[in-house]
Amino acid sequence: EIVLTQSPGTLSLSPGERGTLSCRASQSVDRYLAWFQQKPGQPPRLLIYGSSSRATGIPDRFSGSGSGTDFTLTIGSLEPEDFALYYCQQYRTSPITFGQGTRLDIK
């Protein structure tokens, strides 16, 4: 099973700042890496797939990069609605696995 490790566990930033979240895979997943945002009481929302492709309706302040084992989700200028939980997911190999999440808090 491919283990995804997200860092940091919690990120405290202010609106307008740039957010950088990391996801490291225990073995290569090529570019089969997605990012999700989850808010309390809501299901995960797809932000990025294929490491860098934005899903439909996702603002361009969200960008993804990386390949192989190291990936980054960048939020260019944080809006109040961006403070949430973020998960990465690999779909290169079964079983599909998720990272443990990064909580983005308002500073």
Added chain:
Amino acid sequence: QVRLVESGGGVVQPGGSLRLSCSASGFTLETYGMHWVRHSPGKGLEWMAYSRYDGYSQYNTDSVKGRFTISRDNSKDMLFLQMDSLRPEDTGVYYCAKDLLEFLVTLDAFDIWGHGTLVTVSS
């Protein structure tokens, strides 16, 4: 509007069974792969099972261990998860989720999720 609605959760004793349902609307279920994902406080998000558009199925064998069965009824736009021999560690919110692209024979990102149904396994 593409939508997934889960149902069938509840409280069940250890060793019991539940059948979860996922009603799909706004797209043609028979052309998409579909998944069940569990969210629990102890293990976070955990992929459970996959039903490919052509009927092939795949499981997270470590978590499921032959106890769960995924199925679908394309004529009714429904996805199911039959869960047997339930354990306390199966407690969590169960989501169904849809593949991003249709007619895929490989795994894919999940673009639409339902709101989930809560399963509690407790005596």
